[in-house]
Amino acid sequence: MSSKDMSFRDMSPWDMIRRLALTASLALSTTVISTTAASATLQVGNGAEPGTLDPQKVNGNWETRITRSLFDRLLNYAPDGSLEPGLAERWEVSEDGKRYTFHLREALWSDGEPITADDAVFALRRVLDPATANHNANLYYPIVGAREINAGKVDGESLGVTALDDHTLEIRLVEPTAWFVQALAMSEAAPLPEHLLSSGTDWTRPGVMVSSGPFVLTDWRPQDHIDVARNPHYYAVDEVALDGITFHAIEDPASALNRFRAGDLDISYSGVPSARFDWVQQHLPESLQVGPLLGSYFYMINLREGTPLADTRVREALNLALRREVITDQLLGIGQTPSWWYVPRAVSGAPDSRLAFADWPMEQRLARAEQLLDEAGYGPEHPLQLSLAYNTLDDHRKIAVAIAAMWKPLGIELELINREAAVHYATVRQADFELARYGLIATVDDAYDFLNAYASGGSAARSTGFHDEEYDDLVRRSSAELDPQRRRQLVGSAEQRLLDANVLLPIYDYVSVHLVAPHVRGWQSTPLDVHPLRYVSLKTQNDTSQ
């Protein structure tokens, strides 16, 4: 493929020896390797290697970060994470909230073909096609016919999405859905080049892929890097400052930190090793970007009959005795917010529901916890024995150990069960646990993602056995309520029901931790952890161009 590989195949043992000698002599003679040439190519440490660049098959932010640079959606994310017009210049919602009409702008695919409403219809049918096996297809279930299509009962033609003409798209919903436009900003909702996809596979390869966004794919070396360059056909090409972006696959946070310090990277999305956080805070304060993230770290409780945890009093006692601020401030210390709630506070229109005893002093909480356990029949003579499952990660272990210590004075014997991630999540899915560490990161900036997990059929409901018809009703109504004030109340009431029943043990709201060099402009921390790179520029570039 590359000339590199070619030369290697021809290499004889003697060539290898010569090459080694050359390597060694170079090591001696090289003094400074300069990689900081003033180009407007952004170097991004992007975390893991993307599993795919098909915007409808991606599943992690290290993947969507790239696909969102390649593909515009009807609505895009603005630098602050809010929604702004993308391929759709404007849109209208019908009175009953069930009919959306999008007016697409004049725009071209990177091969010069026009982007039409048919491309949007094609994409939405494809994301729901069972063969696409999209992970987030359920976010599009509000569309008429979507659920049935995804279950393979009917074919894509029956989807309530119609191209009224080349530039007008109509989407019909089963019922009004407050968060629906959020789903249209996600990678999977990007209109796709039907003219390309219908003609063959392997369309995500460089040289084959045709895209609609500010950048086009130019190179992909698995486990190494992905290059994208400014798309000359992009409708707002004049506003794109960067010539291109290189996304480096660097999973190890310590390596990413080294390369950031060496000046190889302008942005590092690989996080900061927790042991090095203080050092970074001290030495790279202008690069450290910590901000609230729409994610909730909590312990799931298996509520099924037959375990002590089916007893509300026991669950409340566990919640009472949890010293959240010890975990966030002393154990982790990177700015997480102790959570007395389930829905992260950084979410748009966040409710203000919280655990009833959030403001109690510690002594009062412990006394109450002791009393509740006593009532439930547990005490020093009859200790409460529980198990806590968590997936292998040092921070998870530290938190688990600390919580076991917090509960110990109440006579609670906590068995810690550490499993690798795949096994952990399988046991959670199969409801084979008592307490389980869990983290839920939002896909859309809305409480729905969190609340729906505990509604009937939701992932958390299936794992924990939680069932509450009134809660389901509140979630349903909150999803369909379009008035922000009334909606906030419904969301709050739903969340409060979970908290009052002590259905889970909230621990903290996540934060995002990134390294961004001071010469990077137009980048800001956002709760959804989206940073549209079309708005990013490099200071050096401005200096030379002005």
Next chain:
Amino acid sequence: MLKYTLKRLLQAIPTMLVVITIAFFLMRVAPGGPFDGERSLPPQIEANLMAAYHLDEPLWQQYARYLGNLVQGDFGPSFKYKDFTVTELIMQGFPVSLEIGGLAILLALLVGLPLGVIAALRRNTGIDYTVMGLALAGIAVPNFVIAPLLALVFGVLLQWLPAGGWNDGALPNMILPIVALAVPQIAYIARMMRASMIEVLGSHYIRTARAKGLTETEVVWRHAMRPALLPVTSYLGPAIAGIITGSVVIEQIFGIPGIGRYFVQGALNRDYTLVMGTVVFYGALIVLMNLIVDLIYSALDPQIRYDD
């Protein structure tokens, strides 16, 4: 020799079949599946995924399908890296691992063998103690300590070499990973060479050679070197197979696009096809390397012949 080689290659087929079968079923026995992640999937979507990858079929049928494809040289699509087939991933990553690993082995031999010989010849002197002390340190300090240390010192603090990245195989990018890979091998080879050289130097025919009045150099080079290399040679077979298939630690720390990480990541992600692909590939390499070692043996030791 040719007949022997062919016979060995034929014998490898049942061996590989056993390896494949064990790996296939072990992988499936492991709890957790390829789609178990932080966000657990709605049942319909999980069913769609299972169907897309034929995971909804009975296990024996999946096994038969896998063997059928394998015979045609098709390792199948990766579950995790969906845009590539396993064959493509291995073929893109292997040249990188081979280059880094091959050069590391060469470096290890070029440094380790002379060190071992010198230590043996200067047995129980300061030189010997120094070399063996360093070798012990080289073995004792693990890769995941050496590699970040090298990156920190030469990449970040001194800025002589890139702290990581592959940069399409530019020489400066290869130096630190090669050194990090070679250090423990240098140590092993030096220790092994010293021990076997000491043993050979104590044998009767060396005494005879010395009695003939040969110089020490002639004794070492003409009579002791070849037999002393035998243990190192048999060590090298599996060692080379291990090193040229990449090291997950070195690859992660220096950001090298080799295939080492696929062994670990594939297993952790339950990427069944990728795990199978790497196992088959590694197994075949081991078989091949052992065969080559046995052939080299016959060149080194006149008592070993494979004519029959």
